[in-house]
Amino acid sequence: MVFGTFIIVILRSLRRIHFTLVASFFGVVGLIECCIYCLAIGRFDIPDSTWEWFLITSIGILTFFSQILMTAALKFEDAGPIALVRTSDVVFAFVWQYIFLGVIPDVYSSTGAVIVCSGVALIAFRKYVTNLPPKHRNRQKYSFLLK
Numbered sequence: 001m002v003f004g005t006f007i008i009v010i011l012r013s014l015r016r017i018h019f020t021l022v023a024s025f026f027g028v029v030g031l032i033e034c035c036i037y038c039l040a041i042g043r044f045d046i047p048d049s050t051w052e053w054f055l056i057t058s059i060g061i062l063t064f065f066s067q068i069l070m071t072a073a074l075k076f077e078d079a080g081p082i083a084l085v086r087t088s089d090v091v092f093a094f095v096w097q098y099i100f101l102g103v104i105p106d107v108y109s110s111t112g113a114v115i116v117c118s119g120v121a122l123i124a125f126r127k128y129v130t131n132l133p134p135k136h137r138n139r140q141k142y143s144f145l146l147k
Contacts, residue, residue: 019071
């Protein structure tokens with residue numbers, strides 16, 4: 001989690017650099033790290049089936065697009081809201097694991113997901129209230145969120 005925070009702050013500082021260059025660099029660094037790790041443990045397994053190749057390729061492509069979208073978002077928005085929205089990854093992971101693997105999250109995991117979603121919704125609503133004109137009745141009604 002700490003390193004994830006560093007990544008968000010570093011990406012925010014690199015907002016003048018094109019987002020595809022940043023995402024490509026992350027991919028190259030990840031490839032180098034994987035090669036070093038494989039050499040360190042002395043093991044490199046090649047996938048056996050077409051399905052495994054498909055899954056690995058899908059993970060790579062989706063991770064690349066996720067990195068591009070996060071870098072582009074940090075170019076236009078503050079790091080705080082983006083970090084908060086990224087925490088909703090947990091909720092999406094629950095949904096996908098239920099759909100594809102049939103694994104049902106336990107009560108503690110579901111409670112944590114509800115807390116995370118509530119925090120994200122509250123921050124989004126606070127941003128909405130902040131952007132309202134000063135005399136708007138909803139801004140006055142929910143002014144406690146702005147303190």
